[in-house]
Amino acid sequence: MKVLLISNDAGGYAHHVEAPDNTTVQQMFERHVGAFHADSYLIRVNRQPAAADQVLRDGDRVSFTPQKIEGAA
Amino acid sequence: MKNEIKQDYRAAVEMMQSLQHMRDATSMSHFDDSIVQCKRWQRRLEMATQHNWPTAARDARDRLHGALDILRMRTTHSIDNLKRQSRSHIEPTATLIFQEIQALRGEFDSVTIDGSNQRLTVTTTSIVLDGVLLGSFEIRLNWKYIKESSPFDVIALEPNEPASGEGVTHPHVQSDSLCEGEGSDAIRRALDEGRLYDFFCIVDQILRTYNSGSAYVQLDDWNGVNCRSCGDTVDSDQALACSNCETELCMECSTCCDSCCERYCEECASSCESCGDDACKMCLKSCDDCGESFCPSCLSEGTCDDCLNNENAENAKDEPEQPCPAVQPVCVGKASVPA
Ligand SMILES: [Zn+2]
Ligand SMILES: [Zn+2]
Ligand SMILES: [Zn+2]
Ligand SMILES: [Zn+2]
Ligand SMILES: [Zn+2]
Numbered sequence: 001m002k003v004l005l006i007s008n009d010a011g012g013y014a015h016h017v018e019a020p021d022n023t024t025v026q027q028m029f030e031r032h033v034g035a036f037h038a039d040s041y042l043i044r045v046n047r048q049p050a051a052a053d054q055v056l057r058d059g060d061r062v063s064f065t066p067q068k069i070e071g072a073a
Numbered sequence: 074m075k076n077e078i079k080q081d082y083r084a085a086v087e088m089m090q091s092l093q094h095m096r097d098a099t100s101m102s103h104f105d106d107s108i109v110q111c112k113r114w115q116r117r118l119e120m121a122t123q124h125n126w127p128t129a130a131r132d133a134r135d136r137l138h139g140a141l142d143i144l145r146m147r148t149t150h151s152i153d154n155l156k157r158q159s160r161s162h163i164e165p166t167a168t169l170i171f172q173e174i175q176a177l178r179g180e181f182d183s184v185t186i187d188g189s190n191q192r193l194t195v196t197t198t199s200i201v202l203d204g205v206l207l208g209s210f211e212i213r214l215n216w217k218y219i220k221e222s223s224p225f226d227v228i229a230l231e232p233n234e235p236a237s238g239e240g241v242t243h244p245h246v247q248s249d250s251l252c253e254g255e256g257s258d259a260i261r262r263a264l265d266e267g268r269l270y271d272f273f274c275i276v277d278q279i280l281r282t283y284n285s286g287s288a289y290v291q292l293d294d295w296n297g298v299n300c301r302s303c304g305d306t307v308d309s310d311q312a313l314a315c316s317n318c319e320t321e322l323c324m325e326c327s328t329c330c331d332s333c334c335e336r337y338c339e340e341c342a343s344s345c346e347s348c349g350d351d352a353c354k355m356c357l358k359s360c361d362d363c364g365e366s367f368c369p370s371c372l373s374e375g376t377c378d379d380c381l382n383n384e385n386a387e388n389a390k391d392e393p394e395q396p397c398p399a400v401q402p403v404c405v406g407k408a409s410v411p412a
Contacts, residue, residue, distance in 0.1 A: 004163075008271050012259030014163050042278070047176035047270050065274045070284035071245030072254035 001058035007033050008065040025062055026052040033064065040067050084186045084193060085170035088216045092165050092267060107147055110140040165267025173269040181273065191217040195273045196230070200243075202283045203292045207233055207243050212276050219264055227251045227276070235290045236299040237306050243280060244288035251276065254284060302326035302339060317341040317353065332356035332368050347371040347378060 001021060005028060006014040017032055025043055029036045038052040042065040045054055056062060114137035121130035163169070174193070177184045183196035193214045200207045208231030218224035226249040229242035240248040253260055256279045263272040283292060298312035299305070300323035307323045314321055315338035328342040329335070330353035337353045345352050345368035357366040362380035371377060376384070 006268070006271060008259045008263065008275050012262035012271075012275075014262070014266060014268065042274060044270075044274075047172070048179070063271060065271065065278055067278060068282045069256040069259070069275060069279045070254045070282055070287075071256065071279045072252040072284060072287040073245060073247075073289045 001056070003028065003056050003059070004061040005032055006061065006063035008063060009033070019056065023056050024052065025050055025054050025056065028056060028062060029064060041065060042067065080186050080188065081174045082167070082171050083188065084216070085167045085174060087188075087191060088170050088193075088219060088267065088269075089165060089167040091216050091219045092265070103147055104144070104151075107140065107144040111137065111144060114140055163266040163268065165265075170267045170269060173267065176270045177273055180270065181277075191215060193269070195277075197277050197280060199231075200280055202244065202281070205233070205292050205295045210243070210246075210280055212273055214269070214272070222261075223250065223253070224264070225251075225276070227280070233295075235295045236297055237294060238290040241289040244283055244285075244290060244292060245279065247289045251279065252287075252289075253279065254287065300326050315341050317355065330356055332370070345371050 001019055001023075002016055003019050003023075004014065005017050006012075017028075019028060019031075023031075025045065026036050026038070029041075036052070042063075043050050043052060043054075044063045044065075045056065046061050047063075050062075114133050118130060118133035118137055121127075121133050174184070174186075177195060181195045182198065183194075185194045186192070187194065193216060195212045197210045197212065199209045208229055211226075211228040211230060213226045213228065215224050215226070227243070227246050228249050229246070232242045234240075234242055238247070242249075243251075245252045245254065256275050259275050260272060263269070263275060285291060294306050296309045297306040298309050298321045300307060300312070301320045302322055303326050305323055311324065312321050313324060313327045313336050315327065316335035317337055318341055320338045320340075322336075322338055327336040327338060328351050330337060330342060331350040332352050333356050335353065342351060342353050343357055343366065344350060345357065346365040347367050348371055350368055352366075352368040356369060358369070358372055358375070359366050360372060360377035360380055361375040362384075363377060365377065367377050373381060
């Protein structure tokens with residue numbers, strides 16, 4: 001299946017990735033972004049709040065927004 | 074409801090146009106103008122040089138320089154735009170932007186569209202950082218300027234501004250403008266791709282994060298008070314208000330009146346002419362005689378010690394010399410004795 005993965009961390013990349021069926025949100029993150037801490041991110045699947053163990057489906061849009069993004073002065 | 078959907082879709086279409094507008098600006102037509110100008114001044118320069126016209130040559134050289142500068146600027150701008158486009162993986166569409174606006178309505182309590190000002194506004198919930206209540210903020214996206222840097226304002230709805238730092242409503246917001254810090258790339262990318270939902274979530278998260286390493290005003294100093302005298306920031310529970318005029322001061326800049334034991338500012342405190350003790354202007358009274366100011370313990374019935382002493386001395390001098398009643402008769406007697 002194909003999923004749109006958006007990582008709103010420093011780079012803010014959005015790209016389409018191939019994933020095996022039954023991939024969860026967390027597996028998706030670990031495979032493409034890095035070590036995952038569920039409580040450090042706002043997780044949204046198709047712009048709706050989602051849990052880390054939610055199973056993704058073909059065509060889903062999954063986004064990770066860090067809970068801590070440091071502004072400056 | 075139906076009107077809201079219509080309004081959201083109209084906004085989405087306009088945003089799409091604003092995003093599209095910049096893409097069109099990368100067309101090559103404005104390079105043609107620039108190149109024509111460069112060629113023109115180059116020809117003038119050659120001609121002036123051939124004819125040995127130094128003033129005309131200098132003028133042509135300056136103008137060629139200017140035209141080349143504009144060409145360089147346009148080129149840099151176009152390269153930047155190309156880079157942005159090549160990095161984008163999502164092509165925005167009006168439908169996608171519409172979906173983003175719909176999703177915002179689920180994420181934030183208040184989402185408003187001001188079509189005439191081309192503004193999409195989202196209201197955050199109340200924000201507290203390290204115990205400092207900053208209240209809720211409006212994030213206003215000015216979609217007409219969506220391709221420009223920071224096309225949005227962040228407005229505090231219940232502003233809690235620190236004593237130091239005018240216009241600071243958040244450690245990372247000054248004059249309604251957010252310093253994006255490490256969020257800046259993600260913000261730019263989200264806007265370029267029409268991902269408004271992500272854009273507002275990122276800004277919201279920046280507002281919920283405190284970076285003590287780079288803040289307009291440190292949260293530690295937020296509830297501080299500026300001493301009106303020396304300008305230092307002191308904790309509000311350590312600041313002192315003048316008992317008379319309520320000016321806020323640090324401990325060092327306030328004076329304790331030795332008479333009433335209250336603290337006062339420089340303006341409202343002075344000292345006794347006689348003993349030199351600090352005294353407030355309320356406790357100081359002027360002497361009825363000399364008019365100088367004295368503390369209560371240096372005045373007796375409205376008169377200062379000096380004036381009282383002087384008065385006593387005067388009184389003593391003015392008194393006529395009394396004949397000693399015992400002397401005369403004795404003298405007389407004594408004189409009379411031998412006689
Ligand atoms: Zn002071
Ligand atoms: Zn006093
Ligand atoms: Zn005062
Ligand atoms: Zn005195
Ligand atoms: Zn006096």
